Amino acid sequence: MQKSNNINNNMLTGNIFKSMVLFAIPIFFSSVFQQLYNTVDTIIVGHTLGENALAAVGAATPVYSLLMGFALGIGNGVSIVTARSFGAKDADRIKSSVAASIFIGIAISIIITSISLLFLMPFLKIMNTPAEILDSAYGYALIIMLFTGVTFAYNMCSGILQAIGNNVMPLAFLIISSILNIFLDFFFILALNMGVQGAAAATIVSQTISVVLCILYIAKRVKMLVPSCRHFRYDQKLYGEMLTQGLSMAFMHCFVAAGSTILQAGINSLGSLVIAGHTAAGKLFMFGMLPFSAMISATSTFVSQNYGAKNIHRIRQGMKYSYLYNVAATALITLVFWIFAPKMIQIISGSREAVIIQNGSKFLRVVAPSYFILGLVNNTRSALQAIGSKILPIFSSIIELIGKILFMIIFIPKFQYDAVIFCEPIIWCFMAAELLVAFWTNPKIREKAQ
Numbered sequence: 001m002q003k004s005n006n007i008n009n010n011m012l013t014g015n016i017f018k019s020m021v022l023f024a025i026p027i028f029f030s031s032v033f034q035q036l037y038n039t040v041d042t043i044i045v046g047h048t049l050g051e052n053a054l055a056a057v058g059a060a061t062p063v064y065s066l067l068m069g070f071a072l073g074i075g076n077g078v079s080i081v082t083a084r085s086f087g088a089k090d091a092d093r094i095k096s097s098v099a100a101s102i103f104i105g106i107a108i109s110i111i112i113t114s115i116s117l118l119f120l121m122p123f124l125k126i127m128n129t130p131a132e133i134l135d136s137a138y139g140y141a142l143i144i145m146l147f148t149g150v151t152f153a154y155n156m157c158s159g160i161l162q163a164i165g166n167n168v169m170p171l172a173f174l175i176i177s178s179i180l181n182i183f184l185d186f187f188f189i190l191a192l193n194m195g196v197q198g199a200a201a202a203t204i205v206s207q208t209i210s211v212v213l214c215i216l217y218i219a220k221r222v223k224m225l226v227p228s229c230r231h232f233r234y235d236q237k238l239y240g241e242m243l244t245q246g247l248s249m250a251f252m253h254c255f256v257a258a259g260s261t262i263l264q265a266g267i268n269s270l271g272s273l274v275i276a277g278h279t280a281a282g283k284l285f286m287f288g289m290l291p292f293s294a295m296i297s298a299t300s301t302f303v304s305q306n307y308g309a310k311n312i313h314r315i316r317q318g319m320k321y322s323y324l325y326n327v328a329a330t331a332l333i334t335l336v337f338w339i340f341a342p343k344m345i346q347i348i349s350g351s352r353e354a355v356i357i358q359n360g361s362k363f364l365r366v367v368a369p370s371y372f373i374l375g376l377v378n379n380t381r382s383a384l385q386a387i388g389s390k391i392l393p394i395f396s397s398i399i400e401l402i403g404k405i406l407f408m409i410i411f412i413p414k415f416q417y418d419a420v421i422f423c424e425p426i427i428w429c430f431m432a433a434e435l436l437v438a439f440w441t442n443p444k445i446r447e448k449a450q
Contacts, residue, residue, distance in 0.1 A: 087308025
C-alpha cells in the first residue's frame, strides 16, 4: 500500500492548478492510447477495406455507444463514491464501495449484453443504415456488445484507481494493450480476413489484457482497494447512494448517446460518402477532445475528494482554473484544425473523394472553436455529479437530446450536412447556460463562500 501511495496525486492540499494538471497529464496520455483503439481501427479499415467498410464502422458506433454509455455511466458514478470516501479518509467504506462496484458491474454487463442481442439489428434499421453496409455494421457492433463486461471491467478498475489519485498505472497498462491492438488489427483483418469484425475483435482482446493487468496490480499493490468477504455484505445506504449516483450518470450518458444515435440516423440518410467523411472527422474530433477530457476527469476526482473533505473554497477555485484551461486548449486545437484538417481527413479515411475530405474538413473547422463550450459543459456537469447533484446534470442531457431531435426532423432534411455541423455547437450553448446556473447557485457550493 505504501508503494502505491508514492504515485498517488494528493488533490486535497497544495497548489490547486498544479494538482489538477499533474492529475490530468497521465489521463491525457491514457486517453490518447485509448482513442488509438478506435482510430487505428478506422485507419486500417479505411485503407484496407474501403469506404463502405469505414461507413459501416461509423454507422455502428452510435448504436453500441447508446448501450455502453449506460454501463460506463454506472461505472463512473460509483467511482465518485469511492473518491468521496478517500477524501473523508474512510478506509472501510472505500473497500465496501469497491465490493459494491463489482456486484453492480456484473449485473449491468449482463443486462447490456442481453439487450444488444435482442435489439441491435432493429436499431441499425431504424437508423436508416444503408443496405450495402448493414451486415458489416451489425457484425462490428455485435462483437463489441457481446463483450460489454470487458469494457466495463477496465473502466471500473481504472476509475477506482483514479479515485484514490493513482492515474499512472492505468496509463501503463493501456499503453501495452494499445500497442497490442495495432498488431492484432493487422492480424485479424488481413491475416485472418475477418473484415470489420476483425477490428472489433482486436479491440476486445486488447482491452482484456488491460483488465487482467489492472486486477493483478490492484490485488498485489493497492490493498486499500481489495475488499474482504465482509465488505460484500449488503449495505442499503451504500448501495442506494452508489446506485442513484451511478444511474444518474448512466442516464446522462444514455441521453447523450441517444442524441448521437438520432443525429447519426440523419447522417445515414445522406449517403455512404457523407457517413465516411463524418466518421473520419468524428475520430479527429475525439482526438481534439482529449486535452479537455483529461481535465474533466481531473475535475471530477478533485471535486469528489475535496467535497468528501469539506473543502468548498478549494472546489470553487478549482472550477475557475478548469475554465481557464479550456480557453487555452481551445485556441491550440482550433489552430491545428484550421491548418491541417484536409490532410488529416485524408489520412484517417484513406480516401481522396472530394465529398469526404470537404465535409470532414468543414466539420472540424466550424466545431473546433466550440471546444471551450463543450469543455465547460462537461467540467461543470461532472462537478455537479461529484457533489451529489443527480437531476440537473441529466436535465442538460435532455436538452441535448431534444435539440438533436429537432435538428434531425427540421434542419437536416433542409440544410443537409451543414445542419449536422452546426447542430452540436448551438445545443452546447443552451446546455452550458443551464449547468453554470445550476452549479454556482447550488447551496453546497455557495456555503462558506463568503
